[in-house]
Amino acid sequence: MASGSQLEAIKRAKVLMVGAGGIGCELLKTLALSGFRDIYIIDMDTIEVSNLNRQFLFRQSHVGQSKAKVARDAVLKFRPHINITPCHANIKDPEFDVEFFKKFNVVLNGLDNLDARRHVNRLCLAAEVPLVESGTTGFLGQVTVHVKGKTECYECQPKPTPKTYPVCTITSTPSKFVHCIVWAKDLLFAKLFGDKNQENDLNVRSSDGTNSTNHTEDVFERRTDEDPEQYACKIYDHVFGYNIEVALTNEETWKSRNKPRPLYVRDVLPDNLIQQNGSLENSVTEESVVSSMSSLGLKNPQDIWSLSENSKIFLEALRLFIERRQKDIGNLTFDKDDQLAVEFVTAAANIRASSFGIPLHSLFEAKGIAGNIVHAVATTNAIIAGLIVIEAIKILQGDFENLRMTYCLEHPSRKMLLMPVQPFEANKSCYVCSETPLLLEINTRTSKLRDFVEKIVKNKLGMHSPLIMHGSTLIFEAGDGLEEDVVANYALILDKALAELPAPVTSGTVLTVEDLHQEFSCNINIKHREEFDEEKEPDGMVLAGWIAPTQKDARIVSNGESTSAAHPAVTEMVEKSDDVEIAREKPGTKRKLSEMSEMIDHVHDIKPCSSHDVGDQVHPQEVEDNDDDDDIVILDENPETRKKKRLQ
Ligand SMILES: Nc1ncnc2c1ncn2[C@@H]1O[C@H](COP(=O)(O)OP(=O)(O)OP(=O)(O)O)[C@@H](O)[C@H]1O
Ligand SMILES: [Zn+2]
Secondary structure (H helix, E strand, C coil), rough: CCCHHHHHHHHCCCCECCCCCCHHHHHHHHHHHHCCCCCEEECCCCCCCCCCCCCCCCCHCCCCEEEEHHHHHHHHHHCCEEEEEEEEECCCCCCCCHHHCCCEEEEECCCCCHHHHHEEEEEHHHHHHCCEEEECCCCEEEEEECCCCCCCCCCCCCCCCCCCEEHHHHHHCCCCCHHHHHHHHHHHHHHHHHCCCCCCCCECCCCCCCEEHCCCCCCCCCCCCCCCHHHHHHHHHHHHHHHHHHHHHHHHHHCCCCCCCCCHHHHHHHCHHHHHHCHHHHHCCCCCCCHHHHHHCCCCCCCCCCCCHHHHHHHHHHHHHHHHHHCCCCCCCCCCCCCHHHHHHHHHHHCCCCCCECCCCCCCCCCHHHHHCCCCCHHHHHHHHHHHHHHHHHHCCCCHCCCCCEEEEEEEEEEEEEEEEECCCCCCCCCCCCCCCEEECCCCCCCEHHHHHHHHHHHHHHHCCEEECCCEEEEEECCCCCCCCHHHHHHHHHEEEECCCCCCCCCCEEEEEEHHHHHEEEEEEEECCCCCCCCCCCCEEEEEEECHHEEEEEECCCCEECCCCCCCCCHHHHHCCCCCCCCCCCCCCCCCCCCCCCHCCCCCCCEECCCCCCCCCCCHHHHCCCCCCCCCCEECCCCCCCCEEEEE
16 A cells, blocks of 8 residues: 555656556556546557466457557446557657657656667656566566766666577587577578568589589579479478588588588479378468468467478468468568468478487477567566565655565566565666767777667667767768768768768777767777677677676675676576575675566577587587577576576
């Protein structure tokens, strides 16, 4: 029961809620029932059937409608007199600028991606509005609070980077099903249905053994006289048969590994395959979702298909893409909600797995791996939403002393499901909330402005509409509303090496990079470096100067006993600590735990590797083998052993 002063603060508060999904639905309900009266809610999505099991404000009849609007209507049914303003929009739209943010007393995030979270963080800092940030991954979750000048900001700690796999493991030597999924999704699917101009590491060889670059025919191009079935068989034979035969010629590779088996349509399927394959075409109606499973009469997504069933699905899905989804071809990126794409990727991954002697998986499992899905747990969302409201109330009352970051653990430690931790102070070298410049080591003679913009400014710094200045000279800008000739001029400049720009960027140059939409600016000191290690520094540049505070001075101390952990994950804390609060070495300050919120946003990535580095200590293959492909570290159920176990 809220006290009088709490109720006053609640009644007066203007709250901005971003995201009306799993956490958002719970949050809106809890805010309304706690007495909040003025809530602005932004969500860019419409309701999908898959949301209904946990986003309880939505019903089947709402599918296709704006989440923000339906959530508002649902809550007004039991709290008719409060003011909820729904907005079906992207929080990154320019209208949600710093002035907009300033209208609110607190911002509450129920988002599901790093990009939007960083954007909100920057605007909250600029507008000086406190932010309560949240995330859940299955049974795990956390609520963190970010108040400018009092706590760290959301970006003070580097976020976990996406899981990457060495290119050679993916293209040549898969040893786990996830490698086959990454191959099927990021290479084969992208090659067949994605942007033709993008770089792709899939071996594109023509059937006579020469590399396609030296040969007139590209197997992936469909000839005009080739019908979809023939084309599908050609692709099958090429990627599962011919390419494997070519790989087998490299005997070195197979000395210490099991050899893969080349697979050809003629061996895997009966001769009359093509007729069989297309014979159920009539079962696919115009209105229904295009699906090779239903076309072939396979119903249960939890069944593990045989090699021949996977082969049929592969050929049928490819045929259906050509015949029914022609307009999408060339623009597709894998989407876990695209049934035909999931079927194709499952089948392709399973056929490859079969070739390499890796156990096959069901469509349900494959979809989970391909879409990085950790199944959402409604109760975790409800707990997290409750905690968001508790922290929001403290903020509204100005009770900053008692703010807590709270972690929801899957396996309660010392009978505690929730672990509250005092917020950590701001990282003095955070490039977002402090003015600390970054340092970029780059080959200024060979790296193009485009590389700098894409790899550093957009990917690493998360800017969308950047403006790059060299002193008072504007080098580059991107974003909507630029004149055509300006855009054309920048397009030319992008292909120039940094040192050859009209205002040359060389060692010692300080660049200022700004994103006006994010009200965010930072300086980057440029240091020329001639060479980079292709394997360890695949970007060909290294951004430094953004040091997590944990690296230097923070260590976990539990009951007076320090450990050497540099950047503790929540589970390590559970493992080693008897206390809820964890003191830094410096007495009187407390440290918070590393973030888990991005775990769910992880994507599988591929990084380059050379082919002869097996056995090397730092070889990615070895790292990956030990690492077991995991994103989330959890504790073993048995508290005695307290071993770390990993959750895929
Ligand atoms: N940039 C953004 N602007 C506005 N809303 C956003 C933005 N990014 C994400 N969201 C919203 O945040 C919500 C996150 O909710 P949740 O994590 O439950 O995801 P979901 O898409 O509803 O479910 P799932 O991904 O599990 O199918 C979504 O409703 C999504 O539309
Ligand atoms: Zn910061």
